Amino acid sequence: xxxxxxxxxxxxxxxxxxxxxxxxxxxxxxxxxxxxxxxxxxxxxxxxxxxxxxxxxxxxxxxxxxxxxxxxxxxxxxxxxxxxxxxxxxxxxxxxxxxxxxxxxxxxxxxxxxxxxxxxxxxxxxxxxxxxxxxxxxxxxxxxxxxxxxxxxxxxxxxxxxxxxxxxxxxxxxxxxxxxxxxxxxxxxxxxxxxxxxxxxxxxxxxxxxxxxxxxxxxxxxxxxxxxxxxxxxxxxxxxxxxxxxxxxxxxxxxxxxxxxxxxxxxxxxxxxxxxxxxxxxxxxxxxxxxxxxxxxxxxxxxxxxxxxxxxxxxxxxxxxxxxxxxx
Amino acid sequence: xxxxxxxxxxxxxxxxxxxxxxxxxxxxxxxxxxxxxxxxxxxxxxxxxxxxxxxxxxxxxxxxxxxxxxxxxxxxxxxxxxxxxxxxxxxxxxxxxxxxxxxxxxxxxxxxxxxxxxxxxxxxxxxxxxxxxxxxxxxxxxxxxxxxxxxxxxxxxxxxxxxxxxxxxxxxxxxxxxxxxxxxxxxxxxxxxxxxxxxxxxxxxxxxxxxxxxxxxxxxxxxxxxxxxxxxxxxxxxxxxxxxxxxxxxxxxxxxxxxxxxxxxxxxxxxxxxxxxxxxxxxxxxxxxxxxxxxxxxxxxxxxxxxxxxxxx
Numbered sequence: 001x002x003x004x005x006x007x008x009x010x011x012x013x014x015x016x017x018x019x020x021x022x023x024x025x026x027x028x029x030x031x032x033x034x035x036x037x038x039x040x041x042x043x044x045x046x047x048x049x050x051x052x053x054x055x056x057x058x059x060x061x062x063x064x065x066x067x068x069x070x071x072x073x074x075x076x077x078x079x080x081x082x083x084x085x086x087x088x089x090x091x092x093x094x095x096x097x098x099x100x101x102x103x104x105x106x107x108x109x110x111x112x113x114x115x116x117x118x119x120x121x122x123x124x125x126x127x128x129x130x131x132x133x134x135x136x137x138x139x140x141x142x143x144x145x146x147x148x149x150x151x152x153x154x155x156x157x158x159x160x161x162x163x164x165x166x167x168x169x170x171x172x173x174x175x176x177x178x179x180x181x182x183x184x185x186x187x188x189x190x191x192x193x194x195x196x197x198x199x200x201x202x203x204x205x206x207x208x209x210x211x212x213x214x215x216x217x218x219x220x221x222x223x224x225x226x227x228x229x230x231x232x233x234x235x236x237x238x239x240x241x242x243x244x245x246x247x248x249x250x251x252x253x254x255x256x257x258x259x260x261x262x263x264x265x266x267x268x269x270x271x272x273x274x275x276x277x278x279x280x281x282x283x284x285x286x287x288x289x290x291x292x293x294x295x296x297x298x299x300x301x302x303x304x305x306x307x308x309x310x311x312x313x314x315x316x317x318x319x320x321x322x323x324x325x326x327x328x
Numbered sequence: 329x330x331x332x333x334x335x336x337x338x339x340x341x342x343x344x345x346x347x348x349x350x351x352x353x354x355x356x357x358x359x360x361x362x363x364x365x366x367x368x369x370x371x372x373x374x375x376x377x378x379x380x381x382x383x384x385x386x387x388x389x390x391x392x393x394x395x396x397x398x399x400x401x402x403x404x405x406x407x408x409x410x411x412x413x414x415x416x417x418x419x420x421x422x423x424x425x426x427x428x429x430x431x432x433x434x435x436x437x438x439x440x441x442x443x444x445x446x447x448x449x450x451x452x453x454x455x456x457x458x459x460x461x462x463x464x465x466x467x468x469x470x471x472x473x474x475x476x477x478x479x480x481x482x483x484x485x486x487x488x489x490x491x492x493x494x495x496x497x498x499x500x501x502x503x504x505x506x507x508x509x510x511x512x513x514x515x516x517x518x519x520x521x522x523x524x525x526x527x528x529x530x531x532x533x534x535x536x537x538x539x540x541x542x543x544x545x546x547x548x549x550x551x552x553x554x555x556x557x558x559x560x561x562x563x564x565x566x567x568x569x570x571x572x573x574x575x576x577x578x579x580x581x582x583x584x585x586x587x588x589x590x591x592x593x594x595x596x597x598x599x600x601x602x603x604x605x606x607x608x609x610x611x612x613x614x615x616x617x618x619x620x621x622x623x624x625x626x627x628x629x630x631x632x633x634x635x636x637x638x639x640x641x
Contacts, residue, residue, distance in 0.1 A: 014502075015474065015502075016471060016511075017495060018473070018476070019475075019476040019477075019481065020475075020476070021478075023477050023518075024478075025518065025519070027521065032451075035520060036528070039477060039518040039520075039528070040548065042475075042477040042518065043546060044544060044545065046473075047473050047514055047532070048543070048544045051511075051542070051544050052541050054508065055508065055541040056540070056541070062507075064510075065508055065510070066507070067505050067507050068505065068508055070503065070504060070505065073502065075492075075495060076572055077492065078435065078437060078442060078563070078571035079437065079572070080353050080356050080416040080436070081350075081353070081437070082349055082438055082570070083349065084348070084349045084350065084351060168330060182345050182348030183341045183344045183345060184334055185332075185333040185334075186330050189329045189330070189331045
């Protein structure tokens with residue numbers, strides 16, 4: 001229903017918007033409050049006009065209140081994102097269009113001849129499963145050494161790989177047209193260095209930190225005063241890690257420094273104790289000497305080689321010990 | 329070498345689908361942030377705007393030094409944030425000596441800056457300084473009325489632009505059905521001079537009148553301020569054409585299981601679930617509803633009424 005007011009006001013009921021282009025505000029406002037009052041009064045009229053239109057629509061009653069169907073908004077506002085672009089047909093779709101192949105709806109459950117029952121088409125315990133074949137009859141063209149089951153697996157892998165490649169090509173074409181499906185992202189993985197077939201290892205956060213630290217040490221002040229990027233952590237302490245023990249022992253505690261030196265000494269002794277005295281060897285030598293003395297007394301012939309032999313039995317010089325004065 | 333990456337969880341997939349471009353668009357989200365320096369007025373304006381737009385706004389609290397909307401290189405951060413938060417409207421507040429209490433309202437198209445308008449804030453009155461009967465306080469997320477008054481909005485191009493931006497900002501979600509009990513707020517914008525706009529937020533009082541249409545009354549509730557137009561940047565022609573392109577109406581959803589025929593008329597299909605004959609309830613075998621009981625009850629009532637009649641006689 002168009003009343004006089006509608007012709008003066010521009011109403012957009014879909015947006016609950018009202019515009020009064022004819023009101024002229026006084027260029028010299030009387031006072032702030034007067035101005036505010038005037039604005040509110042004019043707007044009240046606009047709101048009343050919109051409400052008149054709204055409440056005259058047919059409303060359906062619900063639990064929350066009367067619900068009214070809003071007309072579509074008339075003010076043109078720019079879109080937020082582009083209109084979704086149509087997806088280019090995939091290679092199969094093009095082929096199907098050319099050949100006139102219609103899509104047929106397939107049932108989830110199919111009759112299996114071998115076991116007289118309905119089995120699902122895809123998934124666990126499916127109809128005509130490729131892996132379930134117990135016997136494959138040999139054909140005349142088969143070579144004797146070939147494994148037909150392995151061959152089947154290979155073929156399946158090849159088919160799957162081909163399908164993946166085709167899918168990638170279709171998605172690339174869609175991306176070119178700007179119509180990539182919203183949940184798919186195409187990411188370029190890193191290119192391998194020419195010549196190697198393996199992909200370069202991805203560097204982790206810790207490794208990067210180590211490398212950055214290494215690079216920092218090459219500066220004149222050893223990387224201590226380098227400006228840090230936001231998020232970069234301070235370098236880990238490089239060089240020797242000293243732990244100094246307290247000199248004065250606490251109440252009741254063992255003197256830690258004394259303990260430490262004791263430990264060190266005992267370690268040294270235990271390491272080199274065999275140079276100081278190899279008990280087993282000493283016993284052997286003593287026994288042998290005794291026997292020799294006994295035997296030597298019985299037949300004194302003064303063999304020279306005996307002394308030579310006894311040389312072997314004498315404690316050998318320690319080869320690990322270096323001579324005190326080296327030739328400078 | 330390319331890799332196809334798809335989301336591994338249903339939730340991630342749904343988030344991505346929500347952000348995808350749609351044929352018919354519903355509400356825009358707003359990003360509220362501020363620059364290197366803000367005055368008390370600007371920070372309270374931003375806070376209150378955020379409160380008014382609670383459902384569809386994201387407020388950043390940190391300073392952003394490298395955002396300069398009107399300079400060519402200063403928009404990259406804004407575009408990045410818009411992409412991250414999926415916001416296509418932004419409100420950027422700052423305060424400098426040259427431009428005190430500055431507010432830049434901007435819109436994005438495909439996460440690229442579409443247009444900008446810069447306003448200065450004067451005579452700001454906060455939400456808290458208004459006293460009113462709390463019964464009429466508007467609820468969060470209700471669809472507001474927007475009123476523009478003044479010939480300036482038609483004659484002055486900057487004001488026209490501001491009108492469009494304010495409509496976009498305050499519009500909220502675009503809905504088909506509206507609940508008439510949920511009308512409780514109105515934004516009032518009046519062009520008091522060719523460069524100034526008085527903006528305020530009011531609650532609605534619906535008073536009983538003789539007709540179906542209630543009498544509307546406005547009560548000033550929320551923040552009120554004067555906006556002084558400073559700079560603006562309109563979108564370039566080609567971008568505007570692309571953004572204003574309206575898609576054809578959404579194809580009507582086919583009504584399922586209904587068939588119209590000239591011969592048979594309108595026919596509907598009903599799908600029945602499997603009937604488990606063993607478990608069907610044929611008659612209620614509870615004691616109280618047995619026929620004998622019912623009959624005996626009726627008989628008793630008759631005898632009672634007869635007795636009463638006799639006694640009365």
